[in-house]
Amino acid sequence: MIKMVCKIISSYHNDRFLGSHRALLYYAHIIAVIHGIGFILQGNTTFDAFLKYAIMNQDAWHSGLPALSVFNMALVIGIFTTALTILSVYIFTIYPRSAWNWLLTLLIFLFGGGFVFFFISTMVHISLMIGKKDQRIKQSLFAEILLIGLLNWVWASWLFGWMFPDVMKRMSMVLFILFDITIPFTILFSLHISRSRDKVSKK
Numbered sequence: 001m002i003k004m005v006c007k008i009i010s011s012y013h014n015d016r017f018l019g020s021h022r023a024l025l026y027y028a029h030i031i032a033v034i035h036g037i038g039f040i041l042q043g044n045t046t047f048d049a050f051l052k053y054a055i056m057n058q059d060a061w062h063s064g065l066p067a068l069s070v071f072n073m074a075l076v077i078g079i080f081t082t083a084l085t086i087l088s089v090y091i092f093t094i095y096p097r098s099a100w101n102w103l104l105t106l107l108i109f110l111f112g113g114g115f116v117f118f119f120i121s122t123m124v125h126i127s128l129m130i131g132k133k134d135q136r137i138k139q140s141l142f143a144e145i146l147l148i149g150l151l152n153w154v155w156a157s158w159l160f161g162w163m164f165p166d167v168m169k170r171m172s173m174v175l176f177i178l179f180d181i182t183i184p185f186t187i188l189f190s191l192h193i194s195r196s197r198d199k200v201s202k203k
Contacts, residue, residue, distance in 0.1 A: 039078030
């Protein structure tokens with residue numbers, strides 16, 4: 001575990017482009033783990049539809065968006081989602097462009113990782129596929145600020161959800177579009193723009 005953390009820090013300093021992608025993907029995986037834990041805590045609860053809520057209180061803003069799962073029992077959903085998410089983080093940390101990352105992303109989504117996880121992970125993998133392996137750039141300050149804000153949103157969103165549940169519930173769709181689609185896309189787009197400018201300046 002310590003070696004993996006050291007590898008993450010080292011890779012970020014050595015390659016800000018790849019390091020930012022890793023940080024963004026870890027954000028998505030944290031959300032998937034939260035889904036998994038939420039399902040595990042529901043124990044033997046069963047669902048009748050493909051869409052399930054990771055939190056039993058469906059009025060809570062955190063579970064305003066259901067997760068898709070091919071399994072019906074909450075405990076099974078939670079175990080598979082959590083285990084595959086941890087495996088996915090390990091493989092991505094060591095082999096960021098492995099084909100297994102695409103497969104694990106799809107499996108986690110189908111098992112109950114949630115739509116937010118899937119959207120962000122897909123954007124990250126597409127961005128890495130577009131980018132070349134041998135280029136290193138300086139970090140985009142704009143992307144770095146957005147990334148820090150996004151990582152802080154993991155705990156801040158739950159704090160605000162606890163303090164202002166009704167307000168957060170009404171804003172859930174806006175927050176989803178902003179923090180789970182717009183900001184991640186903007187971070188990746190900014191990194192590619194910064195990379196293009198760096199390439200031009202070197203010429």
